[in-house]
Amino acid sequence: MTDVTAMTATQIAGLVATGAASAVEVTQAHLDRIAAVDGRVNAFLHVDTEGALAAARDIDARRAAGEELGPLAGVPVAVKDVLTTKGVPTTVGSKILEGWRPPYDSTIVERLRAAGTVMLGKTNMDEFAMGSSTEYSAYGPSRNPWDTDRIPGGSGGGSAAALAAYEAPLAIGSDTGGSIRQPGAVTGTVGAKPTYGGTSRYGLVAFSSSLDTPGPCARTVLDAALLHAAIGGHDPRDSTSIPAPVPDVVAAAKLGATGDLSGVRLGIVTEFGGEGAEPGVTAAFNEAVATLTKLGAEIVEISCPHFRYALPAYYLIAPSECSSNLARFDGVRFGLRTGDDGNRSLEEVMSLTREAGFGPEVKRRIMLGTYALSSGYYDAYYGQAQKVRTLITRDFTAAFERVDALISPTTPFVAFPLGARTSDPYQMYLADLFTIPSNLYGGPGISVPCGLSDGLPVGLQVMAPTLADDRMYRVAAALESAVGTFTPPAL
Template sequence: MNELTKLSADALASKLAAGEVSSVEATQAQLDRIAEVDGDIHAFLHVNTEEALAVARGIDEKRAAGEELHHLAGVPIAVKDMIVTVGQPTTAGSKILEGWHSPYDATVVKKLRAAGMPILGKTNLDEFAMGSSTEHSAYGPTRNPWDLERIPGGSGGGSAAAVAAFEAPLALGTDTGGSIRQPGAVTGTVGVKPTYGGVSRYGAIALASSLDQIGPVSRTVLDAALLHEVIGGHDPQDSTSLTDPCTGLVDAARQGALGDLSGVRLGVIKELGGEGYQAGVEARFQESLELFRSAGAEIVEVSCPSFSYALAAYYLILPSEASSNLAKFDGVRFGLRELPKDGPLTIERVMGATRAAGFGEEVKRRIILGVYALSAGYYDAYYGSAQKVRTLIQRDFDAAFSQADVLVSPTAPTTAFKFGEKMADPLAMYLNDVATIPANLAGVPGMSLPNGLAEEDGLPSGIQLLAPAREDARLYRVGAALEAMHEAAWGGSILDKAPLLNGASAGNTPQLHTPDLGGK
């Protein structure tokens, strides 16, 4: 493996600025890594070789000419295939958009281009971001770089796997109910869901418009902060975009890395733990709480009783909004068009044939659920009631944040499960998002970062941090502090311990956890 691919985005940016390496060299190293391992991982649906190298050459020329460039100029990045890009296909992981090219760039893609970041390609996902395992992609599953027989999380498993496998230093994901954070937890990467409206959704194919949010995927908290500041900020093309400037995140991460959390109060969410959570996940979480105490943070328990209903409310709100958003895929305007095999050729029959052929089973299931929940006679009982629960969840967050600066929980109840293990039971699959969903319902920011390896299987677990809306900087301060303490205890990054990433055979993963601090 070329050592350039193992550098953090910040470290690579510093080498680029110092002239120690060129963007072409860095980009080619990533493309070579993709060619080397992506046949096994399948993180990418499209690799953007020519354009990425052309952008890299342009950055090298500007740097040689003495032009002032963004700190991340020349640092390559991958983009989830839910975000539209000119010059590359955007499929949303669905056959109904196979080969479709967008006529415009998403706002976040425009910002990447303006910063001079070469786009390596588009990453795999559960079809239309509906799933927790990337098994629902129409183009085949992505595999977890820690164990090729296990899922990389979802829906953004491709972005998380690409970053974990050193195929890209950074990636963009979308998070509707945990699709950045849950893949981060099971792959040993950092994933952030910004405050709703803090990053423009213009150009992200809509799943559930009141829940969706674009965010960064990285290997370090500082790298996530750097990318977050690139893509964040107001966008007049997004009616839900906040007017707040996206600043202070990098400074917060650098401050947190110093390790002092004196005066910070962390709230452990009572309802997000215990029964149903893997023992190794719980053990690593408790160890992180001890690290927080050692850094001067105060730990309190908070109760959010309405979180018990979050999963049920989410799986009424999301399908309802999805059934409306996906109505545009009709075989008439763009994408796949399938003609009925017999009978009259009407728009209704073309639409039916196209959707039958183009949508996968999970997408069809959720559209049917959404149409039912919104139908006459059932709207108040289902969708209306779910929105009332959403209000209760928001109130629980308000009450919890009156007692704590940041809330903490495990990111996901288990480590990565094996392919096919939960495909036959949609409800079991949905439970993977039980800890991440409340943040989307309330619009608050959340972060997942590595928390050690579970004893049972030697696979990564994640810890989730949640902050009040517009207080994303708190996540970066607290997250960077925990990351620094973990890496000091582990002797480096958690990804240094992944057997399949470092030439060892599967099954030889060490039991990586934080030493007992004796309650100090």
């Protein structure tokens, strides 16, 4: 059988649908690939071998019985360890939930199962999704398959690394400030953040409730669109879920793949021009813009004056919400419990548990958020940040009156060496400089590979209006049709 691990999800689904390969064969091939290379990549925190093979056997039985299956039936998927999975460990990259096996599936996982995908396991991540390099995982960093001495991005570096290492054809991430798109950019893969509320947060362990957005990761735009269609849509169990159908992202990706962007107006954000992007990133982006022009797109400059305040606003809003959400990890109800020797008060046990269970970046953000919400400082910090968020939303609204979508580099730099930025939180935070505005606005964004800089991938970001996710897929697929996909060196 041809090496299925090198195939796209669309190709694999075709093999399974026609019986040219069984779901079990496909799953086993990917499990073998994980066993062969993940010791060098550390993309997975847990590989569910038995569960994956059982799900694959079920798909084969249903196909043999003549059941009509979905377009991704039999395709393996890796799931970021921020989503609950019944009976399968969910750690969120933290010691405070080490060994916890949830009693229920998140809505995203339910929909993955309903679509007939085969869950291979749970992928590594920065603890509680707080980071841009996966170096803040309590279980060691993931590594970039392009260069295993470099980071694969974060917080969803495990999902992106699994794709780039051909350990899985599809993966799920979550994006709070760029945690799907930035890893996609630095690993040469595709990462899409849907419109906030377009994918369910039920069963997503919360970091920042007004920003967290689960979404698809893949090696091609069409594969990402197919996964988006499978997991998206209204969920009554999530109070922030939008009661509207998912835009036809699959049709948009197929339209974009024709390479025709005639009539499409794209805006380049002026304020992103002087933000210190590496020369190689700027060069690759400019070449991609020229390519988009050749495909028929009209390119205009758009000023979004308040985008320059997005980073500081985000680092007040997100930590504030995190300090509230993470209060539930108290050593009483679930997870780690430290110091309970019968001689300590409940408050002491809670304090010892949180001290032992949380890593330094999580503690930093809890303290930032608690301070920003404290009496006497709420209006000066959190309140002001929310006002900035409103101004950024108005910038997007005004921009989309003039253009169909905005484009920018996804991140200012290519994958940096492990350890290069861990001692300087601000330099780490700059990784999300171009992605954070979309989270504050709530609109969709996608990163698609657009070139290389010194042999490392560069991503182009497409940002669209809320509920216009299809627009970003069309543009991304058109660019992909012209520049192709990018394959890392063999591991």
